[in-house]
Amino acid sequence: MEGTSPRELAAEFGQVRNLRADIAKPVSHNCLRLPQGERLTAAEWTTIADDFMSQMGFTHQNQRVYVLHDDADGQHIHIIANRINESGGVWLGKNENLIATQIINQLELKYKLKVTVKKNEIKEKCKSS
Numbered sequence: 001m002e003g004t005s006p007r008e009l010a011a012e013f014g015q016v017r018n019l020r021a022d023i024a025k026p027v028s029h030n031c032l033r034l035p036q037g038e039r040l041t042a043a044e045w046t047t048i049a050d051d052f053m054s055q056m057g058f059t060h061q062n063q064r065v066y067v068l069h070d071d072a073d074g075q076h077i078h079i080i081a082n083r084i085n086e087s088g089g090v091w092l093g094k095n096e097n098l099i100a101t102q103i104i105n106q107l108e109l110k111y112k113l114k115v116t117v118k119k120n121e122i123k124e125k126c127k128s129s
Helices: 006-020 042-056 096-110 119-128
Strands: 027-033 064-071 074-082
Touching: 006 074, 027 042, 027 096, 042 064, 042 074, 042 096
Parallel strands: none
Antiparallel strands: 027 074, 064 074
């Protein structure tokens, strides 16, 4: 993506969205947050966000924007992605919340971050849902 303002980025998303006017919700939004006091550089966040998106099933053909916030409650990044790729294919996102939670757990371990959800807690949350 080449835009630098929200309006320019939205216009770029719109160009690809037009490939699939039949898709009612073409944008995916995720947020990854660190515990209070833990910090990453913008480059580290980009690496982790790219890894997250790849594991979620997005490809380099899916436009995306990362917005980093450094709040008192904890540093976090918003991931806004076009579900429609540049070839007109659509990311469907089946079981997205469960899969995202599992991926986040793996990323915490891989990048040596504080583990916020353990695998057995994921299974318990799924059973109670």
